[in-house]
Amino acid sequence: MVSAITCVAVALAFIVTSSLFLVRRVKSCAQNEQDIIATPTISRDCAVFTSFGSTRIKGSPDDVFAAILDFETYSTWSPYVEYKWSETGADGLPSVGSSGTFKLTDEDTICRTIPVRLTMLDLKRRVVSEVSTMYPRWLLASERVQEVLPIESSPGYCEYRTYHTYEGFASYYLLLATREDMIETERQCASDLDAFIQEKTSFGKTKK
Secondary structure: OHHHHHHHHHHHHHHHHHHHHHHHHHHHHHHHHOOOOOOOOOOOOOEEEEEEEEEEEEOOHHHHHHHHHOHHHHHHHOOOEEEEEOOOOOOOOOOOOOEEEEEEEOOOOOEEEEEEEEEEEEOOOOEEEEEEOOOOOOOOEEEEEEEEEEOOOOOOEEEEEEEEEEEOOOHHHHHHHOHHHHHHHHHHHHHHHHHHHHHHHHHHHHHO
């Protein structure tokens, strides 16, 4: 009996040790290949990986950020993303702490609706972010950040960045199984926003 218990204890210790070793190796690989970016509520130490996309857009930072904050029109320029907020102010914007949903559809038409909470809305720095609330954070959480930065060396242009940072034990599975797809979705979203801004600009010129 004692021998059986000892064997089970040794086996469990081996499994736990192996799992921790695998987690450390996987996270080390992620840090080497794709930088991990801290978000308003996920520190770099807690993060597992980041899926990142960016693009240079011809347009003013304020105009591009205004397009990002127009949550109701996302589906008109991005086939992958849709937002709905439970409450908005007179300006049509949710406030920090507001709850809502983030609907993500991938190329295989698999649709996932994720409950989220707004964690940042900085009009001056042009940053908006929300964190998922579907699971306990120790299991899985993701925080999306969108930001618009002026390009000092190129007047009339700005950089749009969109990224998700993940934490929690289940993030390691996503890192191994779907990271490349997630990165491609971020890049596609950035490309779609660029196309939308250029189309909007061209329409404005034609209308004049």
